[in-house]
Amino acid sequence: MDSENPFGATPPIQPAPAGSIVVGHDGSKGAQLALETAVELAGQLALPVVVSRAWSIVTAPKPAQWTSGYVPPFEEFAAAVKEEMVRDARPVAEKFPGVEITYSPVHAPPLKSLVAISHDARMLVVGTRGRGGLKGMLLGSVSEQCVRHAACPVLVVRPRP
Numbered sequence: 001m002d003s004e005n006p007f008g009a010t011p012p013i014q015p016a017p018a019g020s021i022v023v024g025h026d027g028s029k030g031a032q033l034a035l036e037t038a039v040e041l042a043g044q045l046a047l048p049v050v051v052s053r054a055w056s057i058v059t060a061p062k063p064a065q066w067t068s069g070y071v072p073p074f075e076e077f078a079a080a081v082k083e084e085m086v087r088d089a090r091p092v093a094e095k096f097p098g099v100e101i102t103y104s105p106v107h108a109p110p111l112k113s114l115v116a117i118s119h120d121a122r123m124l125v126v127g128t129r130g131r132g133g134l135k136g137m138l139l140g141s142v143s144e145q146c147v148r149h150a151a152c153p154v155l156v157v158r159p160r161p
Helices: 029-045 074-095 110-117 133-139 142-149
Strands: 021-024 049-054 101-106 123-127 154-157
Touching: 021 029, 021 110, 029 049, 029 074, 029 123, 029 154, 049 074, 049 110, 074 101, 101 110, 110 142, 123 142, 142 154
Parallel strands: 021 049, 021 123, 049 101, 123 154
Antiparallel strands: none
């Protein structure tokens, strides 16, 4: 049994379609800016966008069927994450109705999930949380690690001044 997934083995991470733009979205302001940038770019290039969110049982929203003393199936946690992703992305999706957007919640750590899902992508777009300086070096940075390890080009979107 997987230590992160009390339900058994974690499903394998499926790469996004070749030529798509993958955007990492964790619900933060930086991720929202990255999403808007990715969707705008995808509209200009006529490419589909795959929004990906890494999650764990700890970070997932509670499924609709969740009650005290009842642990819903793994699939319900994944569905709750996807619902949250769609809700978070709705303002951007409405702004760019001509862009095909799909959602891929991935039960894995952020770096692992983004590198795996973007393997065949045209580009990976990620935001930053703004942890610079010493604190950023000590904590590490998913965006910085994506630049180092992704198989495709990576666009890191920084907040605009």
